[in-house]
Amino acid sequence: MNPTLPSADHQRKWIQIAESLKPSLLHTRRDPVSLVQVLSDASAFQGWRVKQTTDLPSLASRQFAAGDTVILDFGQHCVGSFHLELSRHGSGDSPTRLRLTFAEVPAEVAEPLDPYKGSLSRAWLQDEVINIDVVPARVDLPRRYAFRYVKIEIIATSGAFKVSVSKTWCDGVSSAPALESLPQPKNLSEDLRTIDRISLHTLRDCMQTVFEDGPKRDRRLWLGDLRLQALANAVSFKNFELVKRCLYLHAGLLREDGLVPACVYETPSPRIGANFIVDYAALFAPTLLEYAEASGDLDTARELWPVALWQTELLKCFVDDAGRFTNPEKMWVFIDWNAKLHRDAAALGALIFGLGKTIALAERIGMGGSVSPLRDRLKQWRAAATRDLFDRERGLFISGPERQVSWASQAWLILAGVVEGPAAAGALKAVAADASAVKPGSPYGWHYVLEAMFLCDMKSQATEIIRDYWGKMVHLGADTFWEVFDPSDQRLSPYGTHLMNSYCHAWSCTPAVFLRETK
Numbered sequence: 156m157n158p159t160l161p162s163a164d165h166q167r168k169w170i171q172i173a174e175s176l177k178p179s180l181l182h183t184r185r186d187p188v189s190l191v192q193v194l195s196d197a198s199a200f201q202g203w204r205v206k207q208t209t210d211l212p213s214l215a216s217r218q219f220a221a222g223d224t225v226i227l228d229f230g231q232h233c234v235g236s237f238h239l240e241l242s243r244h245g246s247g248d249s250p251t252r253l254r255l256t257f258a259e260v261p262a263e264v265a266e267p268l269d270p271y272k273g274s275l276s277r278a279w280l281q282d283e284v285i286n287i288d289v290v291p292a293r294v295d296l297p298r299r300y301a302f303r304y305v306k307i308e309i310i311a312t313s314g315a316f317k318v319s320v321s322k323t324w325c326d327g328v329s330s331a332p333a334l335e336s337l338p339q340p341k342n343l344s345e346d347l348r349t350i351d352r353i354s355l356h357t358l359r360d361c362m363q364t365v366f367e368d369g370p371k372r373d374r375r376l377w378l379g380d381l382r383l384q385a386l387a388n389a390v391s392f393k394n395f396e397l398v399k400r401c402l403y404l405h406a407g408l409l410r411e412d413g414l415v416p417a418c419v420y421e422t423p424s425p426r427i428g429a430n431f432i433v434d435y436a437a438l439f440a441p442t443l444l445e446y447a448e449a450s451g452d453l454d455t456a457r458e459l460w461p462v463a464l465w466q467t468e469l470l471k472c473f474v475d476d477a478g479r480f481t482n483p484e485k486m487w488v489f490i491d492w493n494a495k496l497h498r499d500a501a502a503l504g505a506l507i508f509g510l511g512k513t514i515a516l517a518e519r520i521g522m523g524g525s526v527s528p529l530r531d532r533l534k535q536w537r538a539a540a541t542r543d544l545f546d547r548e549r550g551l552f553i554s555g556p557e558r559q560v561s562w563a564s565q566a567w568l569i570l571a572g573v574v575e576g577p578a579a580a581g582a583l584k585a586v587a588a589d590a591s592a593v594k595p596g597s598p599y600g601w602h603y604v605l606e607a608m609f610l611c612d613m614k615s616q617a618t619e620i621i622r623d624y625w626g627k628m629v630h631l632g633a634d635t636f637w638e639v640f641d642p643s644d645q646r647l648s649p650y651g652t653h654l655m656n657s658y659c660h661a662w663s664c665t666p667a668v669f670l671r672e673t674k
Contacts, residue, residue, distance in 0.1 A: 169407035176400035188230035200631035203261040235327040247313025257281035257302035259658035273651040301371035354667035369657030389449035437509030478539020491600030500554030504567025561593035598663035636663030
């Protein structure tokens with residue numbers, strides 16, 4: 156086995172293939188369904204509830220002066236461009252100035268966006284100030300937004316001049332067809348059918364010309380999100396060309412040393428992102444293998460095999476000679492959005508998982524005879540993880556000098572095959588019984604718990620987590636699932652403000668995978 160860095164010529168070819176697979180977007184008109192108020196309510200999500208004030212037909216007859224505000228409810232999460240038509244009442248000698256604020260959840264129209272104290276660019280928050288010189292007018296905003304609610308504020312008009320919003324609509328876009336085109340899973344209870352539908356709505360709104368992480372913020376192709384989206388796509392829309400495009404984009408935009416980037420950008424032309432994540436790089440081979448098995452496209456798996464193999468060469472530096480996780484480059488180790496999580500055990504599990512899937516990929520494409528050294532490495536790493544991380548008295552995995560117990564450590568080391576059968580199921584039962592165990596802070600982290608549970612034939616326990624966690628989001632009003640969710644802290648954000656969180660996020664869509672495997 157002699158891994159080699161894919162050449163620049165190969166990478167240019169792969170980008171060309173990716174661009175040839177760029178899909179056309181499907182357009183669907185979405186109209187608002189009602190006018191609403193957003194009211195303070197401590198029992199509602201993030202402290203805000205929505206109250207319908209009037210039916211939509213009354214909107215065209217209302218006259219708005221400077222200082223007036225109206226909030227539109229589109230009835231569901233939308234992704235697309237926004238359009239409105241204004242009519243006039245009286246005469247004026249100045250432009251009409253409007254502020255439009257687009258919101259995925261009520262807090263985004265209820266709370267002031269400024270002064271902004273978040274860690275990401277203020278420009279991601281979805282508000283616009285526009286001037287309309289002449290009314291009547293049709294206004295076509297050039298940007299794409301992700302929203303359910305739109306707040307229109309009349310900032311200034313001329314004198315007694317008033318305006319009416321005679322029409323407003325969203326030109327919704329996705330590369331996936333309508334949800335109504337999909338067969339529904341059978342034998343699910345009503346609450347699980349609702350979770351499944353919202354999962355697929357989330358996936359569809361993130362399916363643009365790549366699998367975006369979130370259509371509100373980032374709008375990038377992230378490898379960690381891609382794997383989960385591809386799994387959900389395989390049981391629903393089956394748009395394998397989009398998965399193939401995303402794999403070629405990652406393969407064609409390697410770091411100088413050949414490491415797969417954590418994220419890539421499409422525009423203005425495909426380019427590498429600045430982020431590199433250890434556990435994401437380990438997911439390239441699993442994603443490629445799962446794509447090949449779901450689509451039957453072994454040719455792509457063979458062509459991109461050198462990229463998957465090269466990751467094993469680069470990632471081995473993160474495990475020392477004793478088989479312990481190390482991070483000499485101080486590279487980002489993600490695993491989950493939880494600042495309390497000690498990540499070493501889970502990170503080692505992710506590397507072992509990726510290595511095992513690389514070997515399985517080699518066998519699937521007829522290259523199994525060339526990866527004997529990888530099998531030896533896999534055996535060594537698993538043995539070291541058992542020796543160093545498995546607390547036999549407690550029957551679960553620990554991480555770090557304080558021997559932290561977390562759900563993430565159990566999930567990743569079980570998926571890595573470090574323990575199997577009753578011992579694996581026992582670790583999951585033990586962590587569930589430990590009230591002090593660190594829980595995932597996002598649907599991404601919980602996905603891997605569910606994946607480990609299904610591997611251990613704990614489907615009923617996994618289904619209860621789906622009910623408790625994703626079902627809680629439904630109870631709080633979600634029509635797409637969220638990037639970050641801690642039931643005990645609804646304003647939790649890794650960005651310094653919950654207003655920056657994405658409330659339609661790709662990695663939260665995988666209940667659709669598991670709910671099709673519960674029977």
